[in-house]
Amino acid sequence: MYLAFFLLVHTGVVLTGRAWFGRNTNLYFAAAGINTFPFSLFFIPYYFLAVVAVFGHVASLHYQKGTRLWGEASARRQALGIGSAGVLVALLILFAITNHPQGLPIPARYRQTLGK
Secondary structure, eight states, X not given: OHHHHHHHHHHHHHHHHHHTSOOOOSHHHHHHHHTSTTTHHHHHHHHHHHHHHHHHHHHHHHHHHHHHHHXXXXXXXXXXXXXXXXXXXXXXXXXXXXXXXXXOOOOHXXXXXXXX
């Protein structure tokens, strides 16, 4: 459910950013929300959960298909490994996009999108 929510919202925001605001929806477009309080209260969990949801879907499929190949216990361990990798990747992405929690310098035209 969350992945569907993310894809709908994300697609809408990217298209709006390009069409309405005339912005290139690159790293700065995403980083503007993550590095601007109070928007960060929404965007940090929003992006974190999106990455975890993708890895969770892959882990679930791997478990379902892998049970027949390797047995339930092995497939479960592998699926947990994939899910854990998703949490790690999500944390690394957030760490990078916030410039190692110092805040990524955002060009003014991207901050204007947030009304700042």
